[in-house]
Amino acid sequence: MVNRRPTIADVAERARVSKGAVSLVVNDRPGLTEQTRARILAAVDELGWQPSQRARALSYSRAFSLGFVVARDPALLRSDPFFPAFIAGVESVLAQQGQVLVLQVVGTAQDEVAGYRRLVRDSRVDGFLLSDLRRDDPRIPLLKELGQLAVTLNRPVQESGFPAVCLDDRPGIAASVEHLAQLGHTRIAHVAGPIDFMHAQARREAFLETLERLGIPPGPVVVADFTAAGGVAATRRLLADPEPPTAIVYANDVMAIAGISAAAELGVRVPHQLSVTGYDDTELAEFVHPALTTVRADPFRWGEIAARTLLDLVEGGRPADVQLEPARLVVRRSTAAPGSRPHT
Amino acid sequence: MVNRRPTIADVAERARVSKGAVSLVVNDRPGLTEQTRARILAAVDELGWQPSQRARALSYSRAFSLGFVVARDPALLRSDPFFPAFIAGVESVLAQQGQVLVLQVVGTAQDEVAGYRRLVRDSRVDGFLLSDLRRDDPRIPLLKELGQLAVTLNRPVQESGFPAVCLDDRPGIAASVEHLAQLGHTRIAHVAGPIDFMHAQARREAFLETLERLGIPPGPVVVADFTAAGGVAATRRLLADPEPPTAIVYANDVMAIAGISAAAELGVRVPHQLSVTGYDDTELAEFVHPALTTVRADPFRWGEIAARTLLDLVEGGRPADVQLEPARLVVRRSTAAPGSRPHT
Known part of the structure; x- marks a missing residue:
């Protein structure tokens, strides 16, 4: 050199x-x-x-680095739209401040704990961003034990003492259900993410609460795993019912897009025989056929705000929790009145 | 703390x-x-x-960190299947060695240069992984000027002096064209990526060379940008031809999936009236309708080998170039004989 x-x-x-x-x-x-x-x-x-x-x-005694440990099977990471955009948002703040992001991708819960311990032991970072909060999330006590600073995306169930940057998933799901109800649907199902994740749980609860508020009988909920394969399996299960739903609210776009495909293979046409909504507004959502009605999140902005909050904390500030504007419904062509005629 | x-x-x-x-x-x-x-x-x-x-x-005088600067519009990063899997592969090696990845996401060419200079000035990393090589890539002279170590993904046109970990994109595209020729197609088009990228250029060349080798007239090539919107625009342009192609070889899955949708909106059915192939084998490729015939790359493995090669270099070794096994064609249902009858 x-x-x-x-x-x-x-x-x-x-x-x-x-x-x-x-x-x-x-x-x-x-x-x-x-x-x-x-x-x-x-x-x-x-x-x-x-x-x-x-x-x-x-x-x-500062690393001028923030740590982000992503616990995901690399295969599942491939089409997750959240992380690249979130990381880009974090970076847009760090670059201005002469700070860097130290990223770890780990496949298992055990590797996750080891990953945090290693970054702390080696004094690699000044604090952590915690995404994908889970119920009884082991990372909260772990980081407290290690004496670390952190910012959580959304507020964990247990008291963390860490500032939280929150985006409420409920209004987007509520808007999806209301949209379907307005179209006349009364048999509405939900394909959820793993309910161990708090965001998956929040989406499921918003789904059930909105049905109840609207006086519509609670539709079936199938818990899947956010993957395309999981979306296909859940859709097949729902459509095999003697009285299948006329609309399905999926907890993410990948499952929704795969669900449209699974329905097509069963001869069920979207939206004429089945309305479908997603969550994320991934790049392809607008370009699948029919274009997907979905909820548009803004992970880039979430990354920006989370990074700013963590830097403030690291620099000795006492940042307050931040509540971001909720994601909003984008209506496209995968939703229509039940039993409606083809419009193409 | x-x-x-x-x-x-x-x-x-x-x-x-x-x-x-x-x-x-x-x-x-x-x-x-x-x-x-x-x-x-x-x-x-x-x-x-x-x-x-x-x-x-x-x-x-070592950082025990590798640097990876990704120059992409964050919006385009969202559905790029390469980076998350590549990074996961890099991580799988670094984690074992007590090393970390310092990641930067930059939106413009200017930010890219500033990003490298900043990481070097602050002694953040021991070497860099260079992906998405471009013709006359400014990063090669920049890193030489800065006295840095690097490993390139594929070999740049200019002599870099850096080891290269190479995956030849040509055989996968050649296999796609051969598959379409065997089905009987003679009017085959290509939707390319920005040819400033060497991988986009390699795919386009392989497309034209294979047609020539098979004695099929060179089909039209539309240069797009790897995005869904670009895939839609290119598809519309190709299908507006009085004698439209009966098959389109897309340079990535995102454009191919968006292309299937664009064709459907024009009343052109895939595969009966138009065969479509992609490149990447993204998670959704198998789950769109019809399931996409595509080329399966392995960015995880590429990340592993690139990380190992760079660590070897940083530790004073003289690693040789590595040639990875080429990506292979996966035949699904988006390709059929021209003018074939629906099989669903």
Whole structure:
């Protein structure tokens, strides 16, 4: 590795001081005369010296990095629209602040704990972003035990002491159910995500609560896994019923798109015989046939706000919880009145 | 932040040596008697002390981190199946080695250069993984100027001096064209990615070369942008031809899936009136209707091998280029003989 950059020793030599004195100036600490300080700053400028991140980190005991551990089977990560956009939002804030994101992708719960412990042991990060909260999430006590700072996406059930950046999934699902009810549907089913995830649970609850509020009998709920294969299996199960639903509210777009395909293979036409709604508004949602009615989330903005909140916390602030604007329904062509005639 | 961990000072005190002596042992350097070394190691064990990553990094002048800068519009990242799986593959290797991935997502070419410079200036990483190579890629001279180590995914046109981990896109596209020719197609079009990307260019070349080899007239090529919207526009343009193609080879799945939808809206049925092939084998490919014939890449494995190669390089090795097994065609239901009868 070539290294043409000046070192702290070069600066010290030029300013005729010790490296320790340069370090005091760089870290904005007292103890030097104004004259010495000015001489050092001049030498820094003349040499174009940039203190290395590692030196800064050691003197501050800060990593200037945030950690994000994603626990997902890599195969399932492939078509998850949340993470790339969320990470891009986080990055857009970190880049401005000279901070970086240290990312870990782990496949199992055991690897997840090991991942956090390793990042902490190696002093890699100043705090963590926690997504995909689960009931009795083991990460909350783990990070407390390790004395770490964190920001959670949504508020965990147990008291965490960490600030939360929240986006309520309920209004989007409620709007989907209301939209279907207005079209005249009364047999509405839900394909949920794994209810161990709090967001999957919130979507399911919003589904049932909205039906109840509208006086529509509670439709069947099939718990699936957010994958295309899971969406197909759940759809087949629902459509095998002697009195199948006329509409299905899916907990994400991937399951909804796969569900449309599964219905088509059974000869059930969407939206004429079955209305379908998704959640996420993935890139393909607009471009599948029929175009998917879904709920548009904004993970990029969520990432921005979460990163800002965590940086504030790391810098000693006491950030309040943030409530983001809820995701909203986007009506396209996969929903229609029950038994409606083809419009294409 | 709570910190209950023992420090190097605790170890030094217990072993009745200086902190410098502890550092020599930790960094496996000579200069101590066996007796002193044994006493220090015993103190390390008794206290359960773990040297901090930052201390290790400073003494080694190593970050124990690899850098990956992704230059993509965050909106386009959403449904790109490559990055999450590639990153998961990289992680699977780094996690075993106590290394981490520092990820940056940048939206513009200017931000990209700034991103690399910043990671280098702050000594954040020991080397870079370069994906999405472009013609006259500015990153190659930039990283050379900065004296950095890197591994490229595929070999750049200009001599880089960096090891390359290569996966040839041509055989998969050639297999797609051969499959369509065997079905009897003679009017075959291609929807390409931005040809500034070397992988997009390789796919287009393989398309044209295979047609030529098979004695089929070169079909039209529309250059699009790998997005669903781009796939729709390109498909409409191709199908508006008075003598439209009977088959389209798309450079990725997202454009192919959007293309099937665009064809359906024009009343062109896939595969009976139009055969369609993709590239990537995304999660949804199997679950769209009709299921997509496509080329199955393995970005997870690519990530693994690229990470191993870069770690080898960082540790002073001289890794050879690696040629991965080419992606292979997966035949599903979006391809059929031209003018074939519906089979559903």
